[in-house]
Amino acid sequence: MRKESIHKLNNVSSRTGRFVLYWMQASQRAIDNDALDYACEISNDLSLPLLVLFVLHVGYPSANSRSFTFMLEGLEETEKRLKERGITFLSKVGNPVDEVLKIAKNASVLVSDVGYLRHQLFWRDSIARRVESPFFVVESNVILPVGQVSKKEEFSAATIRPKIKRLLIDTPKSPAIESCFSKVLDIENFETVSLSTFLKDLKFGDDAPAVSSFKGGTAQAIEILESFLRDKIDIFCRERNDPNSDVLSNMSPYLHFGQISPSYIAKKVIEKRSPCEEAYLEELIIRRELSMNFTMYNPNYDRFEGLPVWAKKTLNEHRGDMREYIYSKEQFENCSTHDPYWNAAQMEMAFTGKMHGYMRMYWGKKILEWSESPEVALETALYLNDKYELDGRDPNGYAGVMWCLGKHDRAWAERKVTGKVRYMSSAGLRRKFDADGYVRKISRLAQST
Ligand SMILES: Cc1cc2nc3c(=O)[nH]c(=O)nc-3n(C[C@H](O)[C@H](O)[C@H](O)COP(=O)(O)OP(=O)(O)OC[C@H]3O[C@@H](n4cnc5c(N)ncnc54)[C@H](O)[C@@H]3O)c2cc1C
Structure with missing residues (x-):
């Protein structure tokens, strides 16, 4: 763990309590978790038991059966692994701020992890203002603390890359904590919620059902990573832009829920000594941590206002351009555009919970090109991304969708509708890979589901 990853969020210096509380939110794992390790270290120092709390918040933005099932599968494993380490796990249903404050009344110290979206920041701030114990957070889902890499919003990968590379060389990490103070805490009076019962009773009544393509949990994540390292990484740099070729790592759903740590993935990739190591780490570290930089420093990360000046200017200049096609959110969602490639991509996401990166x-x-305005395009793309992608509702999702409108990019040749924002065509897809083969692959997949 790097000392720059740890932040104290209030001025309380000490308090007597029955336990150390780790409010697990963004790092939903029992291993390779710096926030958990830090909480363990404090519980060892104070000779107090460690209590891990997870709050199941059914009102979480865009929560549905798909995302909740994946998350609960992971949490069941995390609970089991924590128990094996002698750490008590408590799950509650409700609003995170209220539930954390209730349990923290008996805590000597409160520790949490860090998510970079506005609701997560709001929760932490609300708790910091009211909690009566010292409150620390640890950035456990990034390789480098976001504020240490840069104190401002970065323009692009080119500007953040040298800063990240310099720090990766300069800052050593201390080893993980192996054991926690093992006195088991009596939590009978806390009424923990059974995760399996909660999962069984879960009824969102939505149309984003759970998927069988990806099962949640750290063990699954490690198994998928191992198969990637064994069979795919050496061809990742050559074939990653071909959606017919199954060479991506599929780590994004697991990273999103914090079921696996990016440092663990990076360590395993480096140990493999693959010729594609650099290409892979560029995505996992540079691109991913650029997204965190974006959502942390740009409060408009999901709005038109959050785009760079040149992109807003050009899109404003082309607002009135005649669109060849305009589709509603429902038409997009029902895969009813004129374009078989676009429909196949939407179908892949709807059926599997993960669309190929390219x-x-x-x-x-295309959503930008076929919507009545850039604002409507943003709303549609984020709605679909957050509803169907298992890795949705993530800094990467906001940066990815905003990239389609010019974020982290430069101006290109000017065209109607999209202005100077980089353009992609169906002919370009066909030049890069067998696009019709992709459509056939997805229709077979949809028929078999
Ligand atoms: C419109 C759009 C929407 C996107 N929505 C999301 C989203 O909701 N959640 C999400 O995690 N990613 C999103 N991305 C980024 C990227 O497409 C996915 O991270 C990637 O496809 C995930 O698959 P993988 O784990 O198999 O990737 P791999 O290619 O195996 O990459 C490994 C890891 O590197 C990171 N990574 C890869 N590509 C990018 C990228 N372009 N930007 C940032 N990090 C990257 C991810 O953490 C990924 O898990 C989006 C991109 C676009 C253009």
């Missing part, structure tokens, strides 16, 4: 770019660019 198709995501085309998918987002």
Whole structure:
């Protein structure tokens, strides 16, 4: 753990309590979790038991059966692994701020992890203002603390890359904590919620059902990573832009829920000594941590106002351009555009919970081209992304969708509707890979589901 990853959010210096509380939110794992390790370290120092709390918040933005099922599968494993380490796990249903404050009344110290979206920041701030114990947070889902890499919003990968690379060389990490103070805490009076019962009774009545393509949990994440390292990484740099070729790592759903740590993935990739190591780490570290920089420093990360000046200017200049096609949110959602490639991409996401990375770019660019305005395009793309992608509702999702409108990019040749924002065409897809083969692959997949 790097000392720069730890932040104290209030001025309370000490308090007597029955336990150390770790409010697990963004790092939903029992291993390779710096926030958990830090909480363990404090519980060892104070000779107090450690209590891990997770709050199941059914009102979480865009929560549905798909995302909740994946998350609960992971949490069941995390609970089991924590128990094996002698750490008590408590789950509650409700609003995170209220539930954390209730349990923290008996805590000597409160520790949490860090998510970079506005509701997560709001929760932490609300708790920091009212909690009576010292409150620390640890940035456990990034390789480098976001504020240490840069104190401002970065323009692009080119500007953040040298800062990240310099710090990766300069800052050593201390080893993980192996054991926690093992006195088991009596939590009978806390009424913990059974995760399996909660999962069984879960009824969102929505149309984003759970998917069988990805099962949640750290063990699954490690198994998928191992198969990627064994069979795919050496061809990742050559074939990653071909959606017919299954060479991506599929780590994004697991990273999103914090079921696996990016440092663990990076360590395993480096140990493999693959010729594609650099290409992979560029995505996992540079691109991913650029997204966190974006959502942390740009309060308009999901709004037109959050785009760079040149992109807003050009899109404003082309607002009145005649669109060849305009589709409603429902038409997009029902895969009813004129374009078989776009429809296949939407179908892949709806059926599997994960669209191929290359198709995501085309998918987002076309929503911009076929919507009545950039604002409507943003709303549609984020709605679909957050509803169907298992990795949705993530800094990467906001940066990815905004990239389709010019974020982290430069101006290109000017065209109607999209102005100077980079354009993608169906002919371009066909030049890069067998696009019709992709449509056939997805229709077979949809028929078999
Ligand atoms: C319109 C659009 C929407 C997107 N929505 C999301 C989203 O909701 N959640 C999400 O995690 N990613 C999103 N991305 C980024 C990227 O497409 C996915 O991270 C990637 O496809 C995930 O698959 P993988 O884990 O198999 O990737 P791999 O290619 O195996 O990459 C490994 C890891 O690197 C990171 N990574 C890869 N590509 C990018 C990228 N372009 N930007 C930032 N990090 C990257 C991810 O954490 C990924 O898990 C979006 C991109 C676009 C253009």
